[in-house]
Structures are given as C-alpha cells and as structure tokens.
Amino acid sequence: MAKKGKRYAEVSAKVDRSVYYDASQALQLSVDTAAAKFDETIEAHIKLGVDSRHADQQVRGAVVLPHGTGKTKRVLVFAKGEKAKEAEAAGADFVGADELVKKIQGENWFEFDIVVATPDMMGVVGRLGRVLGPKGLMPNPKSGTVTFDVAKAIEEIKAGKVEYRLDKTNIIHTTIGKASFGQEKLFDNFKVLMEAIVKAKPSAAKGQYLKSITVSSTMGPGVKINPVKYAD
Known part of the structure; x- marks a missing residue:
C-alpha cells in the first residue's frame, strides 16, 4: 500500500489542482498520470447547473464515440x-x-x-x-x-456508444477511452461527448450550465478543464 501511495504522490505532483487546463493538455496529463500496470480507463466528470430532481431539468442521452471506449460491451x-x-x-x-x-x-x-x-x-x-x-x-x-x-x-x-446521465449530485460520469488511445483520440472522443451534453441542455436550465469538467485515469488524479470554453 505504501508503494502505491508513493506512486500516486509522484504522478499527482504533475497536476496543479489550482489550474484550469485546456482539454488537450488535461487529457495528456491524464495519460501521463495513468501509472498502473493495466490500461487505465480515462473518465470524464461533468457537473451541470441543473436540478435532477425536476423532470424538466434531466440530462440524459447517448453518443457514439469516434474511437470507441476500448471495451467491447456485452x-x-x-x-x-x-x-x-x-x-x-x-x-x-x-x-x-x-x-x-x-x-x-x-x-x-x-x-x-x-x-x-x-x-x-x-x-x-x-x-x-x-x-x-x-x-x-x-x-x-x-x-x-x-x-x-x-x-x-x-x-x-x-x-463505442456511451450513455450519459445525471447522478443525484447533478454530475455526469462517463468513459471516454483508454490511456493507450493517446491524447489525440481521447480529445476527439471528448469533443463529441461535450457537444452532445451541450446540445442536451434543458430549456428549463437557468444560469451557468457547465459548472465543472474534470478528467482522470482510473487510478490517477483529477485534472480540471475550463468549462467556459464549452459553454456555447
């Protein structure tokens, strides 16, 4: 466990938690901090300015990622x-x-x-x-x-179709690929996902729609992406 903790500390040091990164930079960092012995999944966590308790503010859908997810679904x-x-x-x-x-x-x-x-x-x-x-x-x-x-x-x-939906805390958690994809393919997948989520904005949503965007590998630290760039 101590060894794992040391490795996590080393890869975490590559990420400045106080900084918003461009999506391409953030995804490269997610790949760089995927230090496990298996091919880690790269995940996106998107917090929305909606209230999922209201039916007219639900955000749910599905999108086919251009490079798939790296996993064959049964x-x-x-x-x-x-x-x-x-x-x-x-x-x-x-x-x-x-x-x-x-x-x-x-x-x-x-x-x-x-x-x-x-x-x-x-x-x-x-x-x-x-x-x-x-x-x-x-x-x-x-x-x-x-x-x-x-x-x-x-x-x-x-x-490579993925479903996205809000959890009870108004966050969408979804997969955008594997660390082995590399930054370019992950970026293509990320763009398609964000376009779908922005398009799915409920008419009842008020104020800032995209509150926060974070990407990370399965075992790696979260890397923040500036949500303002995807607001339109």
Missing part, C-alpha cells in the same frame, strides 16, 4: 420473433424474453453491460425495474435502448 436484448432473430444476427450476446427475466431474478445473473428492448417488451422488462434501475441498466428511449431497430442499437453499442 449486449442483452429483450425481443421476440423476427426482432429476436435480427438481434442475434446483429451480434447481440444474449437474446430472449420471459426466460431472461427469470434468470436475472432467480440467479442474480448480470453477465451483461447494457440492455436493449423492443417497445412491445417493456411490460416484461418493467418487472426488472427494481434490479436494473439501481444498476443503470434499465432500457430508455432517450439513450436509444428502447427501439424496434435493434440491429442499429447493437451496432452503435459495439462501435
């Missing part, structure tokens, strides 16, 4: 008939209906990363609300995971 699809066949052909990892509900409920089975459902299956999926909801796995039309176009949904997820 997709579970709730569908029947031709749509089930379509999902299987598109590369879904698991496809089914009531039997999957029983498996999740009875076996506490969660060997998947994202759930897609056709609209006609939402009555079935709704029975899993209490277990999928808290894990952030409940399908939602805003994130494109409730759709009859299951092939397109699967294709986008496999290509």
Whole structure:
C-alpha cells in the first residue's frame, strides 16, 4: 500500500489542482498520470447547473464515440420473433424474453453491460425495474435502448456508444477511452461527448450550465478543464 501511495504522490505532483487546463493538455496529463500496470480507463466528470430532481431539468442521452471506449460491451436484448432473430444476427450476446427475466431474478445473473428492448417488451422488462434501475441498466428511449431497430442499437453499442446521465449530485460520469488511445483520440472522443451534453441542455436550465469538467485515469488524479470554453 505504501508503494502505491508513493506512486500516486509522484504522478499527482504533475497536476496543479489550482489550474484550469485546456482539454488537450488535461487529457495528456491524464495519460501521463495513468501509472498502473493495466490500461487505465480515462473518465470524464461533468457537473451541470441543473436540478435532477425536476423532470424538466434531466440530462440524459447517448453518443457514439469516434474511437470507441476500448471495451467491447456485452449486449442483452429483450425481443421476440423476427426482432429476436435480427438481434442475434446483429451480434447481440444474449437474446430472449420471459426466460431472461427469470434468470436475472432467480440467479442474480448480470453477465451483461447494457440492455436493449423492443417497445412491445417493456411490460416484461418493467418487472426488472427494481434490479436494473439501481444498476443503470434499465432500457430508455432517450439513450436509444428502447427501439424496434435493434440491429442499429447493437451496432452503435459495439462501435463505442456511451450513455450519459445525471447522478443525484447533478454530475455526469462517463468513459471516454483508454490511456493507450493517446491524447489525440481521447480529445476527439471528448469533443463529441461535450457537444452532445451541450446540445442536451434543458430549456428549463437557468444560469451557468457547465459548472465543472474534470478528467482522470482510473487510478490517477483529477485534472480540471475550463468549462467556459464549452459553454456555447
């Protein structure tokens, strides 16, 4: 533990916590401070000037990152008939209906990363609300995971689609890639994410929309980005 603490102190010394960095600089620092023995994930944490307790101030959506996330997601699809066949052909990892509900409920089975459902299956999926909801796995039309176009949904997820949504403290936490991507690819992904979040600004939001932006590697220190540059 002492060794880990020393390494963290060394990489943290590269970051001035009192300074706002340009996004490109911040992402380079996130790569430079990813000192673990595995390929660390680079994360973005964006605090918004909204109140997530109000339905008209919710911010939620999904965006396909141009360079993906560096992780292949396991997709579970709730569908029947031709749509089930379509999902299987598109590369879904698991496809089914009531039997999957029983498996999740009875076996506490969660060997998947994202759930897609056709609209006609939402009555079935709704029975899993209490277990999928808290894990952030409940399908939602805003994130494109409730759709009859299951092939397109699967294709986008496999290509690097990420969902963004507010937590209870009005912060969006999401992945923008791996340290091994390097600064340029991470910057491309970051720009696309920020454009989507700015575009998703609720009309009911008042005052400063982007409160703070921080990027970091899994084990590294947070690096602050000036939110003013992304305000428009």
